[in-house]
Amino acid sequence: MTVQTKDPKGASGERKISPTRLKVLQVAAGLFADRGFSGVGVNEIGEATGLGRGALYYHISSKEDLLYDITTAYMSNLITDARAIAASEPDAVTRLQKLSRALMMTISEHLSEMTVCFRELHALTAERRKAVTGLHSDYQAIWSETLAAGVAQGVFRPVPSVVLKGLLGMYFYSFLWLDPRGPQNAVEIGDAFAEVVIKAVRAS
Amino acid sequence: MTVQTKDPKGASGERKISPTRLKVLQVAAGLFADRGFSGVGVNEIGEATGLGRGALYYHISSKEDLLYDITTAYMSNLITDARAIAASEPDAVTRLQKLSRALMMTISEHLSEMTVCFRELHALTAERRKAVTGLHSDYQAIWSETLAAGVAQGVFRPVPSVVLKGLLGMYFYSFLWLDPRGPQNAVEIGDAFAEVVIKAVRAS
DNA sequence: CTCCCATTGTACCGATCGGTCATTACGGCA
DNA sequence: TGCCGTAATGACCGATCGGTACAATGGGAG
Numbered sequence: 001m002t003v004q005t006k007d008p009k010g011a012s013g014e015r016k017i018s019p020t021r022l023k024v025l026q027v028a029a030g031l032f033a034d035r036g037f038s039g040v041g042v043n044e045i046g047e048a049t050g051l052g053r054g055a056l057y058y059h060i061s062s063k064e065d066l067l068y069d070i071t072t073a074y075m076s077n078l079i080t081d082a083r084a085i086a087a088s089e090p091d092a093v094t095r096l097q098k099l100s101r102a103l104m105m106t107i108s109e110h111l112s113e114m115t116v117c118f119r120e121l122h123a124l125t126a127e128r129r130k131a132v133t134g135l136h137s138d139y140q141a142i143w144s145e146t147l148a149a150g151v152a153q154g155v156f157r158p159v160p161s162v163v164l165k166g167l168l169g170m171y172f173y174s175f176l177w178l179d180p181r182g183p184q185n186a187v188e189i190g191d192a193f194a195e196v197v198i199k200a201v202r203a204s
Numbered sequence: 205m206t207v208q209t210k211d212p213k214g215a216s217g218e219r220k221i222s223p224t225r226l227k228v229l230q231v232a233a234g235l236f237a238d239r240g241f242s243g244v245g246v247n248e249i250g251e252a253t254g255l256g257r258g259a260l261y262y263h264i265s266s267k268e269d270l271l272y273d274i275t276t277a278y279m280s281n282l283i284t285d286a287r288a289i290a291a292s293e294p295d296a297v298t299r300l301q302k303l304s305r306a307l308m309m310t311i312s313e314h315l316s317e318m319t320v321c322f323r324e325l326h327a328l329t330a331e332r333r334k335a336v337t338g339l340h341s342d343y344q345a346i347w348s349e350t351l352a353a354g355v356a357q358g359v360f361r362p363v364p365s366v367v368l369k370g371l372l373g374m375y376f377y378s379f380l381w382l383d384p385r386g387p388q389n390a391v392e393i394g395d396a397f398a399e400v401v402i403k404a405v406r407a408s
Numbered sequence: 409c410t411c412c413c414a415t416t417g418t419a420c421c422g423a424t425c426g427g428t429c430a431t432t433a434c435g436g437c438a
Numbered sequence: 439t440g441c442c443g444t445a446a447t448g449a450c451c452g453a454t455c456g457g458t459a460c461a462a463t464g465g466g467a468g
Contacts, residue, residue, distance in 0.1 A: 020415090036326055038242035042456060053457085055416045063456065118380070119323055122240055162388055163396050165381055166374040173373030176322070184366055192367050196404040224445090246426060257427085259446045267426065 021059045024049050026112075029070045033112040037067055037123040068128050071117045074110050075135040078103065082142045092150030097194045099143065103171050104190035108180045115175040140168060147201060157203045167197050225263045228253050230316075233274045237316035241271055241327040272332050275321045278314050279339040282307065286346045296354030301398045303347065307375050308394035312384045319379040344372060351405060360405045371401050 027048045031040045042063050046056040060066050081102050089095040107114045121129055144164055150156030170193060180186070231252045235244045246267050250260040264270050285306050293299040311318045325333055348368055354360030374397060384390070 034326065036240055036242050038240050039327060041454070052417050058415060122238065123243060160396060162393055163400060166378065166397055166400065169377030170370040170374040173377040174370065177369055189366055192364060193370055196367060196370065199404045200400040256447055258448065261427070262445065
């Protein structure tokens with residue numbers, strides 16, 4: 001669950017992230033989730049972190065960089081976790097349940113970041129938006145492979161890709177109504193959604 | 205499929221909408237869908253409609269009014285259509301299929317407006333946002349009643365409300381990937397989604 | 409003590425923000 | 439002809455936008 005940024009110059013490995021920068025990322029995610037990327041000014045981000053605008057720009061390179069880091073960090077975590085599940089769980093039904101739980105837990109625990117990730121893509125430059133949508137495709141591919149495995153195991157029916165997009169949308173759209181402190185926790189919702197998915201794609 | 209605005213002062217019925225204002229609403233919806241509400245300036249809206257900023261403000265009262273009209277108009281249409289379907293189709297399964305088709309067709313035909321409606325709620329003032337989320341609840345209630353009718357008819361199982369929220373999210377989230385000129389049209393996608401919903405909630 | 413460097417605050421840049429203003433042009437009507 | 443409501447113009451308002459320049463601060467190492 002580490003947050004990474006690209007090495008600014010060289011080709012070597014990952015860079016240490018300062019606690020200040022981490023806090024800036026968290027605070028910015030909350031503000032962006034509340035009022036949208038364009039609706040939040042950099043001075044506001046600075047004040048919310050206890051920094052002035054000048055001090056803030058010592059830790060970040062641009063406002064859009066901030067958005068890019070938020071959108072990529074947790075989507076990468078999601079993919080990493082999902083790959084681990086896919087590699088360790090051969091049974092398609094069980095794998096789907098685990099993927100479902102993991103997805104809802106990540107959305108619930110990092111609601112602000114995920115909201116930004118799903119809702120503020122349009123504020124990125126074309127190339128960076130392409131990179132983020134690529135991550136979304138990568139994640140979808142893991143689910144797609146799981147469905148294919150279920151078909152091979154005879155428990156799932158083949159479904160068009162638009163159905164998978166819809167089923168994932170069921171999870172992704174939850175950022176708009178999910179209350180992490182609501183009556184149902186992420187695990188319960190994840191299990192309920194997994195039941196929906198399994199019934200929807202079960203072989204007849 | 206008419207667009208309405210509230211009577212500015214009196215209590216009498218609806219007001220005539222000028223063709224210019226209608227065009228402003230459509231153009232603004234496209235711009236907001238592209239770059240977000242806060243990412244679009246009023247001068248840009250004016251230029252895109254062939255009006256100057258001053259002329260634009262003759263037709264609208266504020267930028268946020270524009271957003272409010274966009275979000276409410278088509279959501280109201282959606283509710284009106286859904287109510288008509290619910291009133292005319294007693295069979296729960298068939299009603300669900302018709303609701304599914306109508307929803308996907310509206311999203312597909314008015315993709316910009318629906319994108320704004322789902323994604324830019326946060327830019328509204330608290331009271332207006334409450335009004336729009338109220339419309340969303342009204343729409344969800346129609347689906348909820350349909351599911352309840354199916355339970356009464358013995359064809360559906362009772363499902364928690366979070367499952368209905370998820371299933372509707374399957375439709376709503378489609379604004380992010382739907383291509384109205386894609387290989388599958390709205391009717392096909394609506395039917396595919398209806399099949400998913402029916403399998404997911406079918407009585408065992 | 410001195411040097412160094414990470415960190416921060418302040419002032420400032422040109423541009424744009426949403427919104428208002430007085431003014432003008434036009435077409436129908438009496 | 440004079441009048442009026444509709445429509446459009448473009449300048450202007452104070453405020454804020456994202457970003458930069460630079461001096462000051464402070465603590466640790468030599």
